[in-house]
Amino acid sequence: xxxxxxxxxxxxxxxxxxxxxxxxxxxxxxxxxxxxxxxxxxxxxxxxxxxxxxxxxxxxxxxxxxxxxxxxxxxxxxxxxxxxxxxxxxxxxxxxxxxxxxxxxxxxxxxxxxxxxxxxxxxxxxxxxxxxxxxxxxxxxxxxxxxxxxxxxxxxxxxxxxxxxxxxxxxxxxxxxxxxxxxxxxxxxxxxxxxxxxxxxxxxxxxxxxxxxxxxxxxxxxxxxxxxxxxxxxxxxxxxxxxxxxxxxxxxxxxxxxxxxxxxxxxxxxxxxxxx
Numbered sequence: 001x002x003x004x005x006x007x008x009x010x011x012x013x014x015x016x017x018x019x020x021x022x023x024x025x026x027x028x029x030x031x032x033x034x035x036x037x038x039x040x041x042x043x044x045x046x047x048x049x050x051x052x053x054x055x056x057x058x059x060x061x062x063x064x065x066x067x068x069x070x071x072x073x074x075x076x077x078x079x080x081x082x083x084x085x086x087x088x089x090x091x092x093x094x095x096x097x098x099x100x101x102x103x104x105x106x107x108x109x110x111x112x113x114x115x116x117x118x119x120x121x122x123x124x125x126x127x128x129x130x131x132x133x134x135x136x137x138x139x140x141x142x143x144x145x146x147x148x149x150x151x152x153x154x155x156x157x158x159x160x161x162x163x164x165x166x167x168x169x170x171x172x173x174x175x176x177x178x179x180x181x182x183x184x185x186x187x188x189x190x191x192x193x194x195x196x197x198x199x200x201x202x203x204x205x206x207x208x209x210x211x212x213x214x215x216x217x218x219x220x221x222x223x224x225x226x227x228x229x230x231x232x233x234x235x236x237x238x239x240x241x242x243x244x245x246x247x248x249x250x251x252x253x254x255x256x257x258x259x260x261x262x263x264x265x266x267x268x269x270x271x272x273x274x275x276x
Contacts, residue, residue, distance in 0.1 A: 004032060008202065011069035012036070013053070013060075013076045013086070016044050018162055019104065019154075019191060020075035026195035027202070034067045038078070056082040060089040071202060072101045080133045087137050094148055100207070102198060103141055105134050105153045107186070107213070107252045114244070117187070117217065117251035120153075120209040147207045152198070153252045155213040158227075158270050159191035165274055168227055177239040178228070184220035184243075187213035187251040190270045197263050210259070211252040214267045223267065230275045 008031045014020040015035020027033045028049065036053035037044035044050045051063055055078040064072075072090055076083055094101060108131035110118040124135045141149045158165055171178050189212055197212050221240065228236035258264070 004030065006032065008032070008070045009068060010034065010071045010073060010202070011063070011067045012073045013055075013090075014074065015050065016041070017075055017077055018159070019157055019194065020073075022159070022191040022195050023073060023075065023198055026199055030199070031202075034069070036063065055079065055086050060086045061093065064090070064093045068097075069099055072099055073198070074101060074103045080129070083133075084136065084140075087140060091140060091144065094144060098148065100148050100150070101141060101144075102150045102152060102201065103137065105138055105151050106131065107153060107155045107250050109135050109138065109153065110252065111250055114246075114248040114250075117185075117249050117253045118211075119253055119255040120211055120257055147205075150201055150207050151209045152194075152201075153209065153211050153213075154194065155187045155189055155250070155252055157189050157191060157194060158274060160274055160276060162191060165227065165231075168224070169231060169233060172228060172231060172233040172236055175234070175237065177237040178224060179239050179241055180221040180224045181248075182219070182221040182240050182242065183245070183247050185217050185247055185249045185251060186220055186223075187215075187217055187253065188223065188267050188270050189213050189265065190273045192273050193263070193265050193269070197259055200259060200263055206257075208257055210257050211254040213252045213254070214265050214270065215253065216266050217249075217251055217253075218267045226271055227274060230271055 010031050010033045012020050012024055012035040015024045016037035024035045034049050037050050038054055108128055109124040109126055111131045112125040112127040126132045126135055138151055194212055
């Protein structure tokens with residue numbers, strides 16, 4: 001039986017979501033790990049490591065004071081303004097207690113750049129409300145001492161039970177068309193790989209900006225087609241959506257902060273995990 005390390009107390013904001021819960025399951029066998037949930041499902045209510053938290057209504061300070069984390073992982077979703085207030089409170093707590101944060105950001109911080117993929121030290125620039133919101137939170141965290149923050153930018157995260165794969169399954173069974181973007185070039189990752197990468201970043205006390213996507217690029221249309229083949233749920237119908245006549249990139253590639261070989265991945269590995 002593994003011994004739980006007392007080195008860290010980890011608090012995951014948004015631990016009941018798809019990625020947040022995957023992170024919780026990866027870390028809870030190694031560290032004192034706590035998480036917040038919003039929707040009162042039995043599995044969270046019964047788990048004494050989980051605390052109810054509604055980002056729009058509840059005070060972040062109360063949970064931080066209760067858990068006294070050495071590491072905060074932010075996988076929050078919900079109202080953007082409420083999240084900005086919540087993160088500003090987390091930052092205040094971090095200044096007082098030298099707590100570290102791993103912040104889950106997005107490839108959308110670069111969605112205004114369409115001509116090429118983006119690397120860790122590229123300047124962020126977004127045309128979308130979501131991308132602009134993530135940039136605002138990144139900038140807030142970057143004002144803290146460097147060693148206190150790891151910004152983890154994620155492309156599309158897939159997995160056997162990810163919301164996107166579940167949606168594709170539902171559409172396939174209903175024989176409804178699946179939206180694809182023929183000109184979109186992206187990279188991808190899986191919940192399984194992201195949680196391993198986060199575990200490594202915690203163990204090795206890493207900080208800075210990490211791009212946790214596959215090292216190869218895929219076309220959105222072709223990759224979604226491959227997913228439908230992998231699911232074996234019948235012939236897929238597709239609705240092709242053209243936002244531009246030219247190829248458009250939305251990819252976060254690692255260059256400056258490369259993880260060890262066993263933690264790097266190719267898109268075909270993501271497909272394999274969906275099939276398992």
